[in-house]
Amino acid sequence: MDLTSLTIKQCHEGLKAGKFTSVDLTKAYLANIKKFDKEINAFLSVDEKGALAQAAAADQIIKSGAEFGMLCGAPCSIKDLIMIEGQKCTAASKILENYIAPYDATVIKKLKKEGAVFLGKTNMDEFAMGSSTENSAFKVTKNPHDLTRVPGGTSGGSVASVAANMACYSIGTDTGGSIRQPASFCGVVGLRPTYGSVSRYGVVADASSLDQVGPITKNVEDLEIVFKIISGKDPMDATSANYEFEDKKFEMKDMKIGVPKEYFAKGLDKEVEKIIRSAIKKAEELGAKIIDISLPNLKYALAAYYIIQPAEASANLSRYDGIKYGLSEQGNNLLDVYLKSKGHGFGAEVKRRIMVGTYALSAGYYDAYYKKAQEIRELIKQDFTDAFGKVDLIFAPVSPFPAFKIGENTSDPLSMYLADIYTISVNLAYLPGISVPAGKIGKLPVGLQIIGNYFQENKILSAAEQLEQK
Amino acid sequence: MISKEEVLHIAKLARLELTEKEVEKMQKDLSAILDYFDLLKKAPKIENPKSEIRNSNLRIDEVGEKDTKMAERLIKAAPDKKDGYIKVKAIL
Numbered sequence: 206m207d208l209t210s211l212t213i214k215q216c217h218e219g220l221k222a223g224k225f226t227s228v229d230l231t232k233a234y235l236a237n238i239k240k241f242d243k244e245i246n247a248f249l250s251v252d253e254k255g256a257l258a259q260a261a262a263a264d265q266i267i268k269s270g271a272e273f274g275m276l277c278g279a280p281c282s283i284k285d286l287i288m289i290e291g292q293k294c295t296a297a298s299k300i301l302e303n304y305i306a307p308y309d310a311t312v313i314k315k316l317k318k319e320g321a322v323f324l325g326k327t328n329m330d331e332f333a334m335g336s337s338t339e340n341s342a343f344k345v346t347k348n349p350h351d352l353t354r355v356p357g358g359t360s361g362g363s364v365a366s367v368a369a370n371m372a373c374y375s376i377g378t379d380t381g382g383s384i385r386q387p388a389s390f391c392g393v394v395g396l397r398p399t400y401g402s403v404s405r406y407g408v409v410a411d412a413s414s415l416d417q418v419g420p421i422t423k424n425v426e427d428l429e430i431v432f433k434i435i436s437g438k439d440p441m442d443a444t445s446a447n448y449e450f451e452d453k454k455f456e457m458k459d460m461k462i463g464v465p466k467e468y469f470a471k472g473l474d475k476e477v478e479k480i481i482r483s484a485i486k487k488a489e490e491l492g493a494k495i496i497d498i499s500l501p502n503l504k505y506a507l508a509a510y511y512i513i514q515p516a517e518a519s520a521n522l523s524r525y526d527g528i529k530y531g532l533s534e535q536g537n538n539l540l541d542v543y544l545k546s547k548g549h550g551f552g553a554e555v556k557r558r559i560m561v562g563t564y565a566l567s568a569g570y571y572d573a574y575y576k577k578a579q580e581i582r583e584l585i586k587q588d589f590t591d592a593f594g595k596v597d598l599i600f601a602p603v604s605p606f607p608a609f610k611i612g613e614n615t616s617d618p619l620s621m622y623l624a625d626i627y628t629i630s631v632n633l634a635y636l637p638g639i640s641v642p643a644g645k646i647g648k649l650p651v652g653l654q655i656i657g658n659y660f661q662e663n664k665i666l667s668a669a670e671q672l673e674q675k
Numbered sequence: 676m677i678s679k680e681e682v683l684h685i686a687k688l689a690r691l692e693l694t695e696k697e698v699e700k701m702q703k704d705l706s707a708i709l710d711y712f713d714l715l716k717k718a719p720k721i722e723n724p725k726s727e728i729r730n731s732n733l734r735i736d737e738v739g740e741k742d743t744k745m746a747e748r749l750i751k752a753a754p755d756k757k758d759g760y761i762k763v764k765a766i767l
Contacts (some may be wrong), residue, residue: 304752305748305752307745307749307751307752308745308748331712440734443734495738502718502719505714505715505717505718508712508714508715509715511708511711512711512712519689523689523690526690527754528753528754528755528761528763529752529753529754529761530752530754531754533754533755536764538764538765539763539764539765539766540690542764543690544690544691544692545692547689547690547691547692548692548693548694549690549692551691553697555689555699556693556697556701557701557704557705557708559689559691560682560685560689560691560701560710561688561705561709563685563689564685564705564709565689567685574712574715577715577718578715580718580720580721581715581718583721584718584719586722615715616705617705617707617713618708619707619708619711629713650720
């Protein structure tokens, strides 16, 4: 039996029945990492010793005959934006290359309580800015389905680790599509939850009103298991919501599904469209009512996003001043330390976003850019509110195209930004969205995006599961 | 096209050192990105825009027991420190 192809649920059942131990599972995953990751580059660090110790501890609990949770003993990977106490947390940036996390993120604390096993930290675009994981300061992660292509981004390492059986599941973050787009490119399931449903405490900040932590798994059932555990109110995150996942199943035959015409406009790859249309057809065959809808302000979403995200990020990243932590360059005076530490520590895309954000917030430009973008955000939110007055869920593509070639979009920043065109409106509207595998073009997976109303992850998951099983 | 002076001004506001080459590239990239933002001028106007404050329920600022090791770990992360304090260069 190949232990690394098992889902979380199957791991749990095997552990319960004593067919294998968590140490067996962990060793199998570590062996896969040794074998495949030289080529795929999903991991920035692997904690072999720590993982085996956590596995042994999980085995103790299991052997004792006590009740144990679904995640107990199942090995996972964690995006290197999320802090695990005592381990490096680099955000794939030179500025945090040697930074050791002083405490656990709330998500990690919750997973530890369940007896989780942490295999290592995964590669990403620096500070979660990018769409391909090519912006990492350390390495370029490759798509396990085609090594000449990107895995998507920014949670590219997390997604590649699950797709290549180098982790049973992973935790990523989604600011503009960073879980859904790579999940689509690599053929796994990834959820960006409603803003506020998962704590951001202990997660390196990118753009605070857009950032959200979410799970990446092999199937929908596993996704629900992980999401239930990591979600919920956290007093350490003022934006976290009083929310508890409600265990409720919804039948496709009782659902109205909206198909927004703006998602099927010019620019959508014909083969991708075919796959998404056939997923919509499947839902219809399962009894769902398909309704054509319109989100008229969607065309402004990308521009609004690329003002709001850099504006928030430029403020958040001002903390890397060479004084409190991270890279510190010598200088003649304090200003010199700031200038050099930031100048040498940040990569090209991060600098670009800091510049755009600072520009948009600077005197004379604030109204034309930042304030305008916030107004667009309101309009987009309203579009979705109107849509969810008529439908239960929205079906759309995740990305206009399948995984692109490494280097294809790196010379022109705007062409890379366009890769986010179908995902960012969800973030602007604080909504939840999932990517579920819907088909393949050759060997390249294509995901279907299912967008739900606030805190209706259970409805999204029900629909995704019924499609997965059909 | 954004001028070199403008790029340098923004970089100064952001406390970001840029090389000569980076300034040139930034002129080009920022111009292209800002041109794209022109699209927003066509967007409908919104009456009485709401300011974006969500879940602004701040917790009570309570004095409580904390692990002293946490303070040590936080100080340890600073590049320059002395006797449990973070050292900063003179400002004046």
